[in-house]
Amino acid sequence: MTAFLKLLFRNRLAAMGAVVIASILVLAILTPLLPLPEPNVTNTADRFQRPFTEGHLLGTDHLGRDLLSRLLWGTRLSLAVGIAAAFVAATIGSAIGIIAGYYGGRTDNLIMRGVDMLMAFPYILLALAIVAALGPGLLNALIAVAAVNIPFFARNIRGITVSLAGREFVDAARLAGKGHASIILTEVLPNVLPVIVIAMSTTVGWMILETAGLSFLGLGSQPPQADLGSMLGEARAALITAPHTSVVPGIMIFLIVMSVNLLGDGVRDALDPRLKSGALSRPRAITQVDRTSPAPATPQKGVLDLQELETQFHVGPRVYRAVGGVSLHVEPGECLGVIGESGSGKSVTALSVMGLVASPPGVITGGAVKFGGEDLLGASYESLRRKRGDKVAYIFQDPLATLHPLYKVGDQMIEAIQSHHKVSKSKARARALELFEAVRIPNPTSRLDNYPHEMSGGMRQRVGIAMAMVNDPEVIIADEPTTALDVTVQAQILALLDDLRRERGLAIVFITHDFGVVAQLCDRIAVMYAGRIVEEGPTAAVLDAPAHPYTARLIACVPELGGGRRRLEAIPGLPPVVDNLPEGCAFAPRCAKATPDCQRGEIALEGAGARAVRCIHPEEAVA
Template sequence: MTIIEEAFVPSPRDNDGGPLLEVRDLHVEFHTREGVVKAVNGVNYNVAAGETLAVLGESGSGKSVTAQAIMGILDMPPAKIPQGEIRFRGQDMLTMSADERRKIRGQRIAMIFQDALSSLNPVLSVGYQLGEMFRVHQGMSKKDAKAKAIELMDRVKIPAAAARVNDYPHQFSGGMRQRIMIAMALALEPELIIADEPTTALDVTVQAQVMDLLAELQREYNMGLILITHDLGVVADVADKIAVMYAGRIVETAPVHELYKRPAHPYTRGLLDSIPRLDQKGQELYAIKGLPPNLLRIPTGCAFNPRCPKAQDICRTDIPALLPVTEQDGGELPGRASACHFWKETLHG
C-alpha cells in the first residue's frame, strides 16, 4: 500500500448515522430575460463531519450556485430550485421556513467567500462584524461580543488582535482579511463550512498559510468542509474527496489522490493536463479546446461532447449517468464514479 492510499479515508466519519450534509438531485435555474439558465442540473453529494469535499470546476460549472443553494442565499427570484433536496442532519432545508433557515446560517453552516475585501462591510470595524455573530445569535452584550471577537482574531493568528479589533477591513492585508472571514465563519463553531474559492484572491505564499489554518481548525472542531475551487493545487493537500463539476452536473467523484493519478473522465484528464509542470518547460501548455457551454443552451447528450477528444455519436444523444467505476478486473474502487460513456477507456486506456 502506498502512502497515498493510506492517506485516503473513504468512509464518512459520522457516528450518528447518515452524513452531515446530503445534496440530492439538486436543480437550480435562473429565470432571465434571455431565457432559463440551467446552472445546476441534478447534483448529488455528501459531506460527513470532519470530512473535506473539494468541488472542482470552471467558472459557470455550477459549483458556487450549489453552495449558495445550500446556504440559502440565492436571490429567489431570479433563481429557482425546481427539484431536489438539501438534507442537513437528515432534515430537508428546502422545506424549512425562512426563519428556521436563517438560524442555521452562520450558526450551523457558515460560508467563507472569495474576495474578503468586498465581502466584509467596508464601513464597519472587523470587531463589530465578528461580534455581530454573538450578539445576533446568542444575544451577547456589546462588550462581551468584542472580547469574543478579539479571542477569535487570536484564534486565526492575527497579530496584536486586541489592538486591531477596532480597525476596518481596508486596514488589513489580503491574507489577514481572509483570516477575518474565516474567524467570522468559525465564530459559532458551525458543523459545516463552505469555502468558496477562499484563496483565489491571495498570493501563493499566503494561500498556503490560509489553507493550512483552515485545515487545522477544521480538524480541531471536526467540521465538515466543502471547498469550492478551480485550483487543483489547493485541493491536493487538504481534501478527502473531490467532485468535478461541468455545466451544472458532477462528472466525476473520487478520493483526492486517485483522481490525480487516474482520472475517469476526459474533462478531469483535460484539467489535469492543463496544469503547468516544471518538466515540460518550453513546451506549449495543454488547454482544453473550446469554451464552457452557454447555460442557456446546454449541448444535448453529454454537455462536454463538443470539447471532448473521445466523443462518439452516443455522447451527442445520451446524457451519461454518474455511475461507479471499477478496476479492469472488476475490483471495486470505493468512492469513485464517472459520468462518461467511455470511462473504461479513460481510466484504463
C-alpha cells in the same frame, strides 16, 4: 443596435409607445404637405362646429378655425419645443454635472450650491419668473422649461461622474498623460451617455407638459399661433358648451406624454438589462423553491447532503440551468473539493444550500439539501436564518465585498455572534479576540478596532475565516477563499483551515479551480462541468488517474513546477451556455474521444465505491 431594438420591442408597452409616438411624429413632420385648411384663418360664421361636420373632421373652435389643422400644427410646435428643451437641458445640465463631479473640491461646491439655489424654488414659479423677465413667447417658454430642468440633469450626472472619477481606468488615463478635456470626452462621457439618454427619454414627456402648461397660462405661444397648451387655454371658456375644443388637444397631450413615457421606460430597461433580469430588484430573503418533482426520499449521508439539486435562473423567456441535478455529501471532519471551470455552477450550488441565490431570477427547481435530518429546501425562512452562519457558514472570495466598509471588523464579529447567541458585548468581544488569535492575526486586540480597508487582503481573508468560525459551525462552505491571495498567504490560510477541521471536526466544502489547492487540502473531490458532477472520488485517485476526459484535460492544463518544459494543452472550445445545453454529455463537443452515442440521451454518473464518472468512454475504468 439590433440587440437594443430587439430588447426594446420585446417590451410590449414600450413597443406600443414607440408606434404611437412615431405615428404622431410622422404626422407632425408631414403636416405642411397635408391638404389642410389654414390653421389661423377665422370664420366666425362656422364657430363651434361639432366633430365630423363636413369639411371639419374634428370640428371648429370659437373663431371657426379648423381644429384638425390647428391640432396638427400645434402638435408640431409642442413637440419641437419640448424636444428642443430636453436637448438644451440635457446638454447644459450634463456638462455642469460632469465638470462638477470630475473636478470635485471647490469647483464642485460652487457649482452644486448654485444648482441647489435653483432647486430651492418651486419649478413652476421659477419658470413663470423666467418668462416674466424675458417676456411671453414660445422661445422664452423653451428657455424657461430648459432652465428649470437643468438642475435635474446636473445632480444626476454629477453623482455618477463622482464615482467614475475615482475609478482605476480614469487614473490610468491620467497617468498615461491625457489632459482633463480628453479624459472627460473619452473616459467619462461614454460611461455617462447611457444615463443621459435614459434621463432624457424619461423627462421629455414632462417637458412637453411643462411647455403646454406655460402656453395654457398665456406665456408660451402667442395668438394666433397655436400649440397644444394654448389650444387648451383658449378652449377653457367653452369647456361646457363645446367640450370637443378641449378634448381634442387634451387627448393629443395624453397620447404624446403617455407614449413618450412608455417608450422612455422601455429604453431605460433595454439599456440596463439588469433591470430585466431582476438583478436590481430587491431579492427575497430566501431563494424561491419551486420543485417540479417531489423531493428525493433518500436518507441523509454525512453532515450535509445535496441530493439531485437543480437551480435555474429564469430571465425573461430564457431558462439558465446553472445546476442540473447535483448530488454531493460531506462527512464531519472531511474536506470535499468542488472543482471546475468558471461558470460550471460551483458557486450557485454552494449558495443554493442555504437559500442564498438571489430570487429573482434564481429558482431551485428540484432535489433536496439535507442537514440535521431536515430538508433545508422546504425549511421556513426563520429556520434557515437561524442556521445561516451558525450551523453552516460561508467564506467568500472577496472579503472586502462582504465586510461592511464603515464598521470596525471587531464590531462586525460581535454582531455575528450576538445575532445567534444571547451573550453580552464583552463576552462576544472576548470570543472575537480568541478567534483572531486562532486565525493567527498579529496584534489581535488592536486589529479588532480596524476598519476593513485598513487591513491587507490576506488579513481580511483571515477575518472572513474567523467570522465564519464565530459560532462554531458544523459545515463551512469556502468559495474560492484563496484565489485573490499570493502563494505564501494562500498556504498559510489553507494550513489554518486544515488545522481547524482536524481540531474541531469541521466539514469543509472547498470550491476552487486550483488543483494544487485541492491536492493540499481535500480528501475527496467532485469535478463539475456545465452544472453537473462529471467525476468524483478520493483526491489522490482522481488526480493520479482521472477517469473523465474533462478531468484529464483540466489536469493537463496545470503547469508543474520542476516538471521540465512541456506543452500545456488548453481545452479547445468554450463551456456551453447553460440556457442551451446539448443533449447527452455537455463536454462531447470539446472531447477528442466523443462518439455519436455521447450526444444521445442521459449519461449516468456510475462507479464503484467512492469513485464515479459520467462518461461512456472513460480514460480509466472505475467500476
